[in-house]
Amino acid sequence: MKKFFSVEDVDSLEEVVQEALQLKANPNANELLGKYKTLGLVFLNPSLRTRLSTQKAAMNLGMNVMVMNMDKDGWALETQDGVVMNGTTVEHIREAAAVMGEYCDILGLRSFPSLKDKEADYNEDLFNKFIKFCGVPVVSLESATRHPLQSLTDLITITEHKQVDKPKVVLAWAPHVKALPQAVPNSFAEWMSKAQEQGLVEFTVAHPAGYELSEDFTKGATITNNLNEALSGAEFVYVKNWSSYKEYGEVYPVSEDWMMNNQKLSLTNDAKVMHCLPVRRDLELSSEILDGPNSLVIKEASNRVWAAQVVLKRMLESLEK
Amino acid sequence: MKKFFSVEDVDSLEEVVQEALQLKANPNANELLGKYKTLGLVFLNPSLRTRLSTQKAAMNLGMNVMVMNMDKDGWALETQDGVVMNGTTVEHIREAAAVMGEYCDILGLRSFPSLKDKEADYNEDLFNKFIKFCGVPVVSLESATRHPLQSLTDLITITEHKQVDKPKVVLAWAPHVKALPQAVPNSFAEWMSKAQEQGLVEFTVAHPAGYELSEDFTKGATITNNLNEALSGAEFVYVKNWSSYKEYGEVYPVSEDWMMNNQKLSLTNDAKVMHCLPVRRDLELSSEILDGPNSLVIKEASNRVWAAQVVLKRMLESLEK
Amino acid sequence: MKKFFSVEDVDSLEEVVQEALQLKANPNANELLGKYKTLGLVFLNPSLRTRLSTQKAAMNLGMNVMVMNMDKDGWALETQDGVVMNGTTVEHIREAAAVMGEYCDILGLRSFPSLKDKEADYNEDLFNKFIKFCGVPVVSLESATRHPLQSLTDLITITEHKQVDKPKVVLAWAPHVKALPQAVPNSFAEWMSKAQEQGLVEFTVAHPAGYELSEDFTKGATITNNLNEALSGAEFVYVKNWSSYKEYGEVYPVSEDWMMNNQKLSLTNDAKVMHCLPVRRDLELSSEILDGPNSLVIKEASNRVWAAQVVLKRMLESLEK
Numbered sequence: 001m002k003k004f005f006s007v008e009d010v011d012s013l014e015e016v017v018q019e020a021l022q023l024k025a026n027p028n029a030n031e032l033l034g035k036y037k038t039l040g041l042v043f044l045n046p047s048l049r050t051r052l053s054t055q056k057a058a059m060n061l062g063m064n065v066m067v068m069n070m071d072k073d074g075w076a077l078e079t080q081d082g083v084v085m086n087g088t089t090v091e092h093i094r095e096a097a098a099v100m101g102e103y104c105d106i107l108g109l110r111s112f113p114s115l116k117d118k119e120a121d122y123n124e125d126l127f128n129k130f131i132k133f134c135g136v137p138v139v140s141l142e143s144a145t146r147h148p149l150q151s152l153t154d155l156i157t158i159t160e161h162k163q164v165d166k167p168k169v170v171l172a173w174a175p176h177v178k179a180l181p182q183a184v185p186n187s188f189a190e191w192m193s194k195a196q197e198q199g200l201v202e203f204t205v206a207h208p209a210g211y212e213l214s215e216d217f218t219k220g221a222t223i224t225n226n227l228n229e230a231l232s233g234a235e236f237v238y239v240k241n242w243s244s245y246k247e248y249g250e251v252y253p254v255s256e257d258w259m260m261n262n263q264k265l266s267l268t269n270d271a272k273v274m275h276c277l278p279v280r281r282d283l284e285l286s287s288e289i290l291d292g293p294n295s296l297v298i299k300e301a302s303n304r305v306w307a308a309q310v311v312l313k314r315m316l317e318s319l320e321k
Numbered sequence: 322m323k324k325f326f327s328v329e330d331v332d333s334l335e336e337v338v339q340e341a342l343q344l345k346a347n348p349n350a351n352e353l354l355g356k357y358k359t360l361g362l363v364f365l366n367p368s369l370r371t372r373l374s375t376q377k378a379a380m381n382l383g384m385n386v387m388v389m390n391m392d393k394d395g396w397a398l399e400t401q402d403g404v405v406m407n408g409t410t411v412e413h414i415r416e417a418a419a420v421m422g423e424y425c426d427i428l429g430l431r432s433f434p435s436l437k438d439k440e441a442d443y444n445e446d447l448f449n450k451f452i453k454f455c456g457v458p459v460v461s462l463e464s465a466t467r468h469p470l471q472s473l474t475d476l477i478t479i480t481e482h483k484q485v486d487k488p489k490v491v492l493a494w495a496p497h498v499k500a501l502p503q504a505v506p507n508s509f510a511e512w513m514s515k516a517q518e519q520g521l522v523e524f525t526v527a528h529p530a531g532y533e534l535s536e537d538f539t540k541g542a543t544i545t546n547n548l549n550e551a552l553s554g555a556e557f558v559y560v561k562n563w564s565s566y567k568e569y570g571e572v573y574p575v576s577e578d579w580m581m582n583n584q585k586l587s588l589t590n591d592a593k594v595m596h597c598l599p600v601r602r603d604l605e606l607s608s609e610i611l612d613g614p615n616s617l618v619i620k621e622a623s624n625r626v627w628a629a630q631v632v633l634k635r636m637l638e639s640l641e642k
Numbered sequence: 643m644k645k646f647f648s649v650e651d652v653d654s655l656e657e658v659v660q661e662a663l664q665l666k667a668n669p670n671a672n673e674l675l676g677k678y679k680t681l682g683l684v685f686l687n688p689s690l691r692t693r694l695s696t697q698k699a700a701m702n703l704g705m706n707v708m709v710m711n712m713d714k715d716g717w718a719l720e721t722q723d724g725v726v727m728n729g730t731t732v733e734h735i736r737e738a739a740a741v742m743g744e745y746c747d748i749l750g751l752r753s754f755p756s757l758k759d760k761e762a763d764y765n766e767d768l769f770n771k772f773i774k775f776c777g778v779p780v781v782s783l784e785s786a787t788r789h790p791l792q793s794l795t796d797l798i799t800i801t802e803h804k805q806v807d808k809p810k811v812v813l814a815w816a817p818h819v820k821a822l823p824q825a826v827p828n829s830f831a832e833w834m835s836k837a838q839e840q841g842l843v844e845f846t847v848a849h850p851a852g853y854e855l856s857e858d859f860t861k862g863a864t865i866t867n868n869l870n871e872a873l874s875g876a877e878f879v880y881v882k883n884w885s886s887y888k889e890y891g892e893v894y895p896v897s898e899d900w901m902m903n904n905q906k907l908s909l910t911n912d913a914k915v916m917h918c919l920p921v922r923r924d925l926e927l928s929s930e931i932l933d934g935p936n937s938l939v940i941k942e943a944s945n946r947v948w949a950a951q952v953v954l955k956r957m958l959e960s961l962e963k
Contacts, residue, residue: 028357036670038698048396048417052387052424056359059385064701066694075690084924086819091920094932095939096690099919102944103694177407277420278412282405290415297416302423349678369717369738373708373745377680380706498728598741599733603726611736618737623744 001314003131004139005124006146007190013198016152017159020303020310027060027309033316034063040104041067041141044077044126045112049277050141050149053304054108057312060305066104079126093129101134106315113144113181115249121145122214137315139308147183150276151191152307157300158201158236161272166202167235168269169195172227173207174258174284176241179251182213184276185242189217196220206230207242208254214245227258234268239275239285261286265294272296322635324452325460326445327467328511334519337473338480341624341631348381348630354637355384361425362388362462365398365447366433370598371462371470374625375429378633381626387425400447414450422455427636434465434502436570442466443535458636460629468504471597472512473628478621479522479557482593487523488556489590490516493548494528495579495605497562500572503534505597506563510538517541527551528563529575535566548579555589560596560606582607586615593617643956645773646781647766648788649832655840658794659801662945662952669702669951675958676705682746683709683783686719686768687754691919692783692791695946696750699954702947708746721768735771743776748957755786755823757891763787764856779957781950789825792918793833794949799942800843800878803914808844809877810911811837814869815849816900816926818883821893824855826918827884831859838862848872849884850896856887869900876910881917881927903928907936914938 003009010016023029039058041051051067058065070077077096078089085092100107109130113121121144131138140148158169169192171185185205192203197220204222205213212223224230231237239260244250259282265271273289275297281287289295324330331337344350360379362372372388379386391398398417399410406413421428430451434442442465452459461469479490490513492506506526513524518541525543526534533544545551552558560581565571580603586592594610596618602608610616645651652658665671681700683693693709700707712719719738720731727734742749751772755763763786773780782790800811811834813827827847834845839862846864847855854865866872873879881902886892901924907913915931917939923929931937 036702038701040694046396048389048391048412049420052361052389052421055387056385056424059359060357064698066697068690068694070690075688078923082924082929085922086925090922091690092923095919095921095943098940099691099943100694102940103698103947277416279416280406280411281399281413282403283407287403298419298423301416301420305424367717369710369712369733370741373682373710373742376708377706377745380680381678598737600737601727601732602720602734603724604728608724619740619744622737622741626745 001311001318002137004148004311005127005143006148007151007194013155013195013200016310017156020156020306023309023313024306030313031060031062033313034058034061037105037316038064038066038103039106039108039312040100041065041108042100043067043069043110043141045110047110047141049301049304050110054141054308056305057308060309061312061316063312079129093126094133097130097133098135101136104136105319106137106139106312107134108139108141110141111143113183115179115181115243118248137318139311139315142183144181145183146187146190148187149304149307149311150184151187153300153303154188154238154274155191155195156303156307157274157296161296162235164235166199168202168204168233169236169238170230170234171205171238171240172230172260173211174239174241174260175254176280176284179243179249180241182242182245185213185240186217188238188240189213189221193217193219193221204230208252208256208258210244210246210252211242212246227264228267231264231267234271237268237271237273239273241284259284259286260289262288265289270294274300277301322632322639323458325469325632326448326464327469328472328515334476334516334521337631338477341477341627344630344634345627351634352381352383354634355379355382358426358637359385359387359424360427360429360633361421362386362429363421364388364390364431364462365392366431367392368431368462370622370625371431375462375470375629377626378629381630382633382637384633400450414447415454418451418454419456422457425457426640427458427460427633428455429460429462431462432464434504436500436502436564439569458639460632460636463504465502466504467508467511469508470625470628470632471505472508474621474624475509475559475595476512476516477624477628478595478617482617483556485556487520489554490522490524490557490559491551491555492526492559492561493551493581494532495560495562495581496575497601497605500564500570501562503563503566506534506561507538509559509561510534510542514538514540514542525551529573529577529579531565531567531573532563533567548585549588552585552588555592558589558592558594560594562605580605580607581610583609586610591615595621598622643953643960644779646790646953647769647785648790649793649836655797655837655842658952659798662798662948663802665951665955666948672955673702673704675955676700676703679747679958679961680706680708680745681748681750681954682742683707683750684742685709685711685752685783687752689752689783691943691946692752696783696791696950699947699950702951703954703958705954721771735768736775739772739775740777743778746778747961748779748781748954749776750781750783752783753785755825757821757823757885760890779960781953781957784825786823787825788829788832790829791946791949791953792826793829795942795945796830796880796916797833797837798945798949799916799938803938804877806877808841810875811843811845811878811880812872812876813847813880813882814872814902815853816881816883816902817896818922818926821885821891822883824884824887827882828855828859830880830882831855831863835859835861835863846872850894850898850900852886852888852894853884854888869906870909873906873909876913879910879913879915881915883926901926901928902931904930907931912936916942919943
């Protein structure tokens with residue numbers, strides 16, 4: 001594996017999930033694989049779960065880890081070619097990426113969208129240039145449009161907890177106070193659509209009108225504005241807020257109640273409830289659910305380690321060739 | 322040991338000190354104990370000595386260490402239950418603590434007091450909830466009311482340098498430019514009171530009127546407003562500023578001279594002088610003392626490693642059961 | 643080696659370069675040398691290349707690494723003796739350095755100049771006191787007046803790429819938007835002057851009038867204000883901006899074109915072009931050069947690891963005695 005940026009970087013979803021579960025059963029079995037190898041984690045935006053779980057995964061594989069919080073260091077990167085750099089950007093991504101690639105065997109990068117310029121965000125210009133210029137395998141720690149380590153984690157968690165062969169999985173929009181990126185829902189939709197294609201789940205997306213995701217991510221999904229209808233018979237409900245893709249980054253007033261709570265849960269098939277965290281309690285998701293038996297959110301966060309570890313393991317194996 | 326928050330978490334002070342001194346004599350003897358184990362250090366406030374010494378102690382035990390500076394990441398935690406999280410807090414401590422407990426085998430937490438709301442600070446609400454929700458052993462890296470790694474260090478240092486069986490130890494208030502927490506003096510008083518109870522020291526607290534510590538921490542101590550009287554016959558003088566407990570967080574003008582200097586030192590039994598650092602030179606404590614033969618401040622800071630290491634060692638041993 | 647602050651801390655340049663190249667050929671050959679040893683990296687200013695390359699070098703030697711970003715923690719250090727510390731400095735360097743020396747076997751320090759007080763900057767007061775009070779070997783991660791790890795890297799890179807026995811090396815001033823320190827050019831000049839003395843290179847410095855470096859660093863160098871003349875026959879061109887030493891920290895308008903580009907490169911003997919990075923594209927150095935076959939900037943940055951590793955190796959060896 002030379003990059004991990006979207007679901008396209010994995011062939012068989014079932015195989016990658018099974019490999020992750022083997023790592024979970026035996027975390028240190030591959031501790032020699034990463035000996036003398038260095039993972040560099042570059043954060044242009046803050047991170048808690050992603051940094052800790054990826055660092056832990058790398059240590060399980062025997063790797064050294066170096067973390068760079070470039071948001072705090074005010075290290076503004078230039079991404080455009082042909083500009084005279086007499087402004088506020090202090091280094092071009094051509095040099096910055098290449099240099100980090102010299103010090104690290106694998107790199108991770110986090111970079112959030114602007115939520116202002118749709119085309120620039122959805123072009124993934126920064127990410128693509130980073131991959132191109134650094135010269136080593138790159139794992140996405142969340143980009144403008146996707147959060148694949150989260151989505152792989154989610155698939156692992158669904159696989160562990162499913163009661164039927166092909167569970168109904170619902171991605172349900174929820175309220176928030178801020179305009180959030182589409183990266184997590186895009187990515188979840190992309191992975192679940194492929195999982196549906198591979199016969200692993202049935203996938204439905206529910207959101208208020210105006211919150212349609214880009215069709216590139218929801219191929220084959222059932223899409224509805226009727227939350228109650230979506231929840232009917234659901235085995236898993238994935239709760240998440242996002243801002244508008246169409247009117248890019250906008251937040252519309254929503255008059256109906258979209259917060260997930262026990263009343264809505266009663267419409268499901270005793271569904272397990274998921275969220276990528278951090279979650280706004282009693283705004284996105286009720287405390288009664290989060291503190292009750294149907295919540296998977298902590299187990300899901302815990303599984304982040306195994307998603308990262310299977311990706312790093314595959315990248316380390318590809319280095320050896 | 323499942324938590325290290327106050328002197329109550331240790332039975333025999335003599336035993337824990339002797340175990341720490343054995344670690345000091347042979348730092349890497351237990352390097353296999355922490356293999357595959359991860360220590361997470363969570364700082365809601367800045368740290369120099371505590372972070373470095375605890376990290377060093379963990380590495381001596383063969384542990385991996387992950388540091389989270391949550392003060393800088395603007396990751397404001399919600400601690401109250403039942404509130405709709407539509408404000409500035411981005412994550413509830415129920416989720417944040419539980420998730421960190423999933424990635425780490427032992428957690429350390431630093432959280433300073435507000436110095437505004439006495440009840441909230443002395444309730445140690447944040448700390449107690451963190452311990453409750455994270456599900457793994459927790460070592461205090463300084464809380465609102467206590468700094469137990471510092472106090473254990475101080476007892477180790479007194480044990481190493483005492484010339485008599487039961488030395489007279491004086492906690493002496495000193496001036497400062499800022500309103501400081503009571504955590505270090507509370508904790509030192511708590512540990513010395515117990516040490517006095519166990520026959521190891523004689524303990525006196527000296528401070529100007531208005532700077533009384535909470536009586537919960539000074540049981541059995543001799544308390545006086547007369548510094549000269551307190552210093553008479555002292556073998557150890559522990560210099561420290563703190564703000565008022567009674568008029569919570571207030572700083573009163575003090576007309577007498579409470580800075581420790583050679584003239585005052587001459588009243589003691591050639592006392593060794595201690596301070597937790599950082600120290601304001603020639604305000605709290607004179608340069609002549611700090612640069613002279615009676616100062617223990619550097620040796621004391623150095624001993625922070627062994628205090629942390631004995632605590633982590635006991636926690637690792639308790640994990641195995 | 644007890645300190646690495648200037649070229650004076652190395653005897654034979656050829657020997658240190660050859661030792662670095664042996665480490666490059668076999669990075670992990672000395673992985674037991676640093677076992678149980680801790681490197682502390684103290685940054686009073688931001689760092690990317692220096693932190694990553696030094697951390698990597700230390701890990702190659704089997705050391706533990708602890709990083710302290712004291713710029714962000716607002717941990718203002720007092721350096722003057724005899725002042726009452728009732729202001730904004732929270733700790734004296736006497737204590738801060740001594741304590742860090744207790745936790746670490748080797749320390750690295752980065753501290754930029756003020757560019758306001760020439761005497762204070764060129765006295766290197768902070769650095770000298772840090773070395774004096776910490777009690778362990780200290781490696782400069784860039785000080786007010788020098789960046790010796792960069793200069794050693796540059797000499798390694800020149801040695802690897804030279805086509806003739808004694809290449810002509812030109813340090814060429816270039817434009818910038820900010821007033822930059824003289825540390826990198828001072829240091830490069832100091833190392834190249836010594837390399838010239840030891841028969842390894844011929845050294846020329848070219849800059850506009852008013853940008854003279856301190857003569858302490860340029861002994862034996864050919865110095866000129868005529869860039870074209872300097873470039874004639876050059877095998878290596880080291881491009882770098884710096885502010886005025888004479889009118890300390892000032893930036894003069896320069897009417898001629900000092901940006902390095904292909905037209906100027908055509909005056910050289912097909913010179914290799916170097917820069918310490920970060921570089922302002924098309925302001926200091928043209929994109930055509932940076933993206934072309936004559937640029938060494940990435941290989942140079944990569945060599946930072948081996949410069950750091952040879953210095954740390956020598957320091958570790960001196961600890962054993």
